[in-house]
Amino acid sequence: MRLLTLCFRNLSRRKLRTLLCIIGVALATTFVIAVGATTMRYATVIKEMNVLFSGQVMVVSKDAIVIQAIPIGGGMLPQNSTVNKIKNITGLEKTVPILFVTPSIEVSGTLIPVPENFSMGVPVEDWRSIFGSTPLKGNVGHFPINESSNEAVIGPSLADQYRWSVGTKILINGYELEVVGILDTKLALLNRCVVMSLKLAQEIYNYRGSVNIITAKPVQGTTQKNLADAIENQISYVNALTEDERNDMIQPILVQVETWNLGLQTVVFAMSLILVMTVTLMSVSERRRDFATLDAIGASVSYVFRVVIVESTLIGVLGGVLGIFFGSLLALVLASLYTNISLAQFFPSIFEIVPPLYLIEIFAAIVSVSCIGGVVPALNAMRMRIAEVLRAEY
Amino acid sequence: MRMKTTDLTRIYRLGPSEITAVNKVNLEITEAMFMAIVGPSGSGKSTLLHLIGLNDYPTFGKICIDDADVSLLSSSEHRKIRLLRMGFVFQTFNLLPTLSALENVELPMALAGKSSKEQTEKALRLLEAVGLSNRLVHRPKELSMGEMQRVAIARALANDPEMIIADEPTGELDSKTAKEIIALLFEINRKKKAIVVVATHDEKIVDVADRIYLIEDGGLRLQS
Numbered sequence: 001m002r003l004l005t006l007c008f009r010n011l012s013r014r015k016l017r018t019l020l021c022i023i024g025v026a027l028a029t030t031f032v033i034a035v036g037a038t039t040m041r042y043a044t045v046i047k048e049m050n051v052l053f054s055g056q057v058m059v060v061s062k063d064a065i066v067i068q069a070i071p072i073g074g075g076m077l078p079q080n081s082t083v084n085k086i087k088n089i090t091g092l093e094k095t096v097p098i099l100f101v102t103p104s105i106e107v108s109g110t111l112i113p114v115p116e117n118f119s120m121g122v123p124v125e126d127w128r129s130i131f132g133s134t135p136l137k138g139n140v141g142h143f144p145i146n147e148s149s150n151e152a153v154i155g156p157s158l159a160d161q162y163r164w165s166v167g168t169k170i171l172i173n174g175y176e177l178e179v180v181g182i183l184d185t186k187l188a189l190l191n192r193c194v195v196m197s198l199k200l201a202q203e204i205y206n207y208r209g210s211v212n213i214i215t216a217k218p219v220q221g222t223t224q225k226n227l228a229d230a231i232e233n234q235i236s237y238v239n240a241l242t243e244d245e246r247n248d249m250i251q252p253i254l255v256q257v258e259t260w261n262l263g264l265q266t267v268v269f270a271m272s273l274i275l276v277m278t279v280t281l282m283s284v285s286e287r288r289r290d291f292a293t294l295d296a297i298g299a300s301v302s303y304v305f306r307v308v309i310v311e312s313t314l315i316g317v318l319g320g321v322l323g324i325f326f327g328s329l330l331a332l333v334l335a336s337l338y339t340n341i342s343l344a345q346f347f348p349s350i351f352e353i354v355p356p357l358y359l360i361e362i363f364a365a366i367v368s369v370s371c372i373g374g375v376v377p378a379l380n381a382m383r384m385r386i387a388e389v390l391r392a393e394y
Numbered sequence: 395m396r397m398k399t400t401d402l403t404r405i406y407r408l409g410p411s412e413i414t415a416v417n418k419v420n421l422e423i424t425e426a427m428f429m430a431i432v433g434p435s436g437s438g439k440s441t442l443l444h445l446i447g448l449n450d451y452p453t454f455g456k457i458c459i460d461d462a463d464v465s466l467l468s469s470s471e472h473r474k475i476r477l478l479r480m481g482f483v484f485q486t487f488n489l490l491p492t493l494s495a496l497e498n499v500e501l502p503m504a505l506a507g508k509s510s511k512e513q514t515e516k517a518l519r520l521l522e523a524v525g526l527s528n529r530l531v532h533r534p535k536e537l538s539m540g541e542m543q544r545v546a547i548a549r550a551l552a553n554d555p556e557m558i559i560a561d562e563p564t565g566e567l568d569s570k571t572a573k574e575i576i577a578l579l580f581e582i583n584r585k586k587k588a589i590v591v592v593a594t595h596d597e598k599i600v601d602v603a604d605r606i607y608l609i610e611d612g613g614l615r616l617q618s
Binding site (some may be wrong): 007009010012013045289290292293294295296297298299300301303319385386390 | 427440441444447449450469470473474475476477478480482486488491492493501502505506528549612
């Protein structure tokens with residue numbers, strides 16, 4: 001008889017208890033996966049924000065809080081004239097004014113909040129310096145051709161959600177825009193954006209003459225730091241942030257998020273360990289006679305050890321499989337709730353929300369925890385001797 | 395197999411007091427012997443069987459099998475001897491409840507590393523020999539007490555042991571079934587030439603035994 005079959009049967013002797021233990025482990029796994037995947041996704045989005053402006057200094061309003069590349073709040077916004085001032089600074093190769101606006105889109109009367117959607121206004125002559133490596137889906141369409149055209153390029157997630165395609169007319173703040181291209185990108189940030197000309201964005205969102213980001217690329221031989229210092233010295237009402245400074249601002253938050261996530265995982269896994277250990281100890285204690293009989297008929301201690309360990313590991317495997325299924329589902333539901341994208345649309349990209357490697361890691365962790373949970377009960381089972389057990393019974 | 399015990403003693407310590415369960419037992423068991431150990435409850439019968447069956451270590455004295463002292467061997471060596479050279483029959487049968495009759499009999503052979511085919515063929519033969527070929531897939535709770543004890547006997551025979559140790563094998567059975575079990579043990583002793591050591595109160599067993607020992611207060615003496 002195979003060990004695995006024997007262990008399955010042993011577990012089925014106390015069906016309800018085993019089931020409850022498996023559900024406990026499954027709940028723990030579900031929680032870890034859902035919370036972990038959601039946290040990871042948002043951390044990824046935050047990290048991605050810097051990708052577009054890699055190697056550049058970002059000039060924002062003096063009082064703006066900058067999360068990676070996204071300025072929030074701030075006092076006086078940089079004007080178009082600020083761009084001209086920056087252009088005169090030594091050590092500058094290129095500068096691009098950008099307007100980031102959120103919330104941006106109203107569809108069927110529903111406002112979709114930050115950070116799910118945003119609009120980005122970029123001068124048409126500067127598409128390449130911002131989206132240079134980002135192609136359009138199926139190579140169909142083009143970026144807006146001139147500043148005054150009512151054209152927009154949209155992120156693929158928006159296109160999928162609302163079934164927009166090239167040629168679709170969309171309404172933003174009473175302005176009718178034609179979709180002229182769909183970005184082909186995996187970046188979470190660009191997945192949900194509407195890109196249009198700077199002038200059009202300023203008009204639609206009533207930011208005439210203002211921008212909230214000016215990127216500044218240093219010439220070769222000039223460091224970002226030197227350029228940022230020069231900008232701040234000459235223009236008093238802006239902050240010039242290097243890539244390192246932007247990362248430094250967000251790093252402590254990301255570390256804290258990761259630490260909390262790890263802490264939660266540790267607590268949940270510790271609880272699972274205690275649960276599995278308690279249930280297995282009860283099971284071993286009830287089967288003292290069986291283990292003593294195995295010892296009497298000559299079963300090796302390693303065989304007895306394996307029986308108990310396989311039983312506790314099976315609880316972890318079954319709970320882990322259920323937990324992965326429900327955890328992935330919950331992560332999708334959470335992503336859907338936070339982004340207002342229907343669940344059905346998330347299914348094809350399930351492994352972007354819950355990466356397979358993460359699932360494997362959590363599965364391995366919960367199986368290991370269950371396996372470890374069986375060690376103490378297994379050691380107890382190994383010590384059972386027929387003479388002592390029978391004597392204790394009489 | 396020949397077994398000889400010399401001054402075999404087992405003392406249990408219960409707090410400050412000591413209980414001598416088996417006291418300086420000298421016993422010689424030779425091949426194909428059917429031996430009964432009788433005595434009142436608490437006289438040390440089961441303890442002596444556990445010592446002889448290498449399920450327990452003596453406090454003093456030694457046990458020799460085929461002239462080799464086995465009393466000081468490691469527990470894993472004892473396990474090997476129990477697995478390959480001994481078979482055990484308990485009063486309460488001690489079958490594994492999640493295994494069928496067939497699987498219970500196959501288990502010692504699986505532990506001994508025999509092939510799956512060999513296990514099944516042998517287990518089928520043994521269960522047929524004890525009259526249970528129609529109860530192969532039944533689990534212990536689906537069997538009568540007599541049937542459970544037959545399965546236990548078949549399990550004890552699985553690895554062709556040289557010695558079968560039975561502790562009150564008829565203690566839980568009605569007299570008709572007890573008679574059948576005794577007949578079975580006797581047949582095994584005679585046909586397979588296996589030593590059978592039985593601790594019992596049952597006079598029917600005493601009647602068929604080649605040698606009868608009485609144990610009282612841990613001390614053993616030959617009765618007949």
